Amino acid sequence: MDEKEIKALVKAIDQLLGDPLRADARELETLFAEFGEGRNPAQSIFDLAARAAQQYRLEGSAVPAHVAEALKSVKKSLLGESMGALNTVDVINEALNPIYGPVREVSYAFRNRRERTQKDTDLLEKLSGEVKRDWTEDKEK
């Protein structure tokens, strides 16, 4: 592991846990179990952050910004800068673990399209609100 990778890893741990004394118990209790022998430390941090994020989602809470940021930065160091570097297995694995809880941001890029009409824009705005909504209860029905 080179110096740049080590720095990125340290930053990710810092983002995820901050001061260990003030860390969330859910994040802390799995920390030591993650760093087993022979494991890639970046992968361990990624798995830890992913598990924490999943736990928040299962509880219907929004994923805290520091966990989301840690996930993002470790993913970059694991996969390179481009999302295009993801392989098929990773892409499908990620898709098969969808989010049901509320989300904060949705893709709004359709606003820039020339073909848009006001009616279509309103329609897509409404759908964006639906994506942001918590689907947990719908899933349980």
Added chain:
Amino acid sequence: MTSPSELASHLLDRLGIQGKPDLVQVAQRIGLRIVEVDAEAFDGSLVRALDGPKGIVAVKQSLREISRKRFTIAHEIGHYLIPSHRNLENVCTGGMIESWQKGLNKPELEANEFAVELLLPTRYVREPLQLNDPSLKTIGRVASQFETSLTATTLRFVSLTDLPCVAVWSEGRRARWYRRSDAFPFYLSKEILPCDGSFAYGLFEGSNAPDDFAEIPAETWLDRQDADRVVRVLEHSIGLPNYDAVLTLLQFELKDVGDEEDPPNIEDLDPEDFTVRRKRWPR
């Protein structure tokens, strides 16, 4: 990164889907909901969470053919899963979906490629498509079975067959795009196609066309040089009046390499032909 069709194939494997996929089931497993909407200017749209896998595929309610609705949904699932599409503008108008024009941008072509493999999985269509016996009738039966359009299924055939074949889509009396099989070595001049004399041209003129493959002069579809290199050309064209379009499947019998004229003897070549002082230039 693997290809969009490999991604679709892997998704079907992981979901244990055999044969025709149930798109609602596929969508549910990957955090997508499908809704039909009263859209004005788009056929399909993907509204997605930026935080992770969650989103809605909106499909235009008024699309008449179920095959087009299915293709639109599969196309949007492609945008959802292909990693490099995550930050795209994702409203897809009719001309982008189920079209293979070179003018389309790469993400749209990739989403189409994904959709074809998702809807017509290679492993399940190879046999029913009868890849060694081209026939739009057979292709039509597979299209009905998998609820896909004749066009998409014909392209699937062309992409899988080992025979020299070409599918041509003409609209408004002009060839808009074509797809050739790996075994077909020439290019078509689509700017001047379909030519007078082809069954496709006749359909635009209001004539009838044979309801199966029929032989046609090679120059009808190929330039003279390429036409000299084929034994015969078979054409089957079908009019699609709803689109003011004609779908054509061409099958070629190529001359064996051994049938070509013998190359000139090396002693017959004029050395000056390879210098700036050459007197005769090839036309």
